[in-house]
Amino acid sequence: MFGFHYRMExxxxxxxxxxxxxASIGGLxxxxxxxxIHQTVEDAPDMRVYTPLELAGRNIYxxxxCYACHSQMIRTLRDEVERYGPYSLAVESKYDHPMLWGSKRTGPDLARIGGKYSDEWQVAxxxxxxxxxxxxxxxxxxWLSRTPLKTSNLxxxxxxxxxxxxxxxxxMIANASHDAQGQAKPDSKEAEGVVQRYGKATTVRVFGGHPEQLTEMDAMVAYLQILGHLTDAAKKPLASVGQ
Structure with missing residues (x-):
């Protein structure tokens, strides 16, 4: 083998x-x-985008x-599905740039953590x-609870x-800063704009527990609570996904 390699050199x-x-084999x-890809990646007509507040939380994440210890990809193994929920679909990461699938789990997978615990639990x-x-x-x-959220760049x-x-x-782009404020302040005028632009399913509430100030904790909790809820594709029978 080595002799052939030496002669080739x-x-x-x-x-x-x-x-x-x-190289062609690897490229192929x-x-x-x-x-x-159109046959292997599911379609999800109900797929929604992250709100500015959720996106800010993702940026903080x-x-x-956090991705170094938590994956966001439930594999098709039975023990994973029983522990975390329906296995992850490619379409669920459609709007993730970069994707945060991960492979190392010092902590549990977070692909379907949204709604599993209350906001108060997440803050604690x-x-x-x-x-x-x-x-x-x-x-x-x-410190997330003490750090005001910067919204000017959203x-x-x-x-x-x-x-x-x-x-x-x-x-959405023009009102990003106002929408971030409104999603965490349900009694404000901005809250109506968030629902109008992102849909009635948008969660509007005080995520971090302090309505007087928008903090990075609000953003982080808002992001964690939406994980697994951008689309219901994973909860539908495979035959109906994309219909």
Whole structure:
């Protein structure tokens, strides 16, 4: 084997041809499935986009490195489905840039964490993980409750996502900052605009427990509570998905 390799190295043209052949095999394996992507990736007409507040929470989630310990991809194995819920579908990450599937689980998978616990539980868990899960090794993120959420750049975030295919409208982009404020303040004038732009299913409530100030905790909890609820595709029989 080594003798063949040594002889190949002495022949530049032969070595180039061999390199091209091997690279082509790898490229074919990666590219070929894309030709059938419309048959393999489900369609979800009810798929919704992240609101500005949820998107801000997702940005904080990425910033704090939460993806390093939590995956967001339930595999088709029986024990995973029984523990976490229906296995993840490709379409559920349709608007995720970048996707946060992950592979390492120091903590549990979060693909369907939305609605599993109350807002109060999520706040307590982020402030002091061991107060609700004694065996937890997760660090405290209590500063999120004390840190005002920066909303001035959310319009730019939505605009950037639209450039890669997320269907945010001009109205959504122009009102991103107001919508972030309104989603966490149900009694405000801005709250009506959030529902109007993102649909009646949009959750409008005080996520972080302090209605007088919009904090990063509001954003983080809003994001966690929407995970698994951007579409109901995973809850439908496979034959009906896309119909």
């Amino acid at each position: 002495r022949k530049a043209i032969g070595l180039v041809v061999a390199i091209v052949a091997v 394996v990666e590219i070929a499935p894309l030709f059938t 990425i910033r704090e490195g 868990h982020l402030n002091d993980p061991r107060s609700v899960v004694p065996e937890s090794v997760m660090p405290s993120y209590d 319009g730019e975030d939505l605009s950037a996502l639209r450039a890669v295919g997320v269907p945010y409208t001009d109205d």
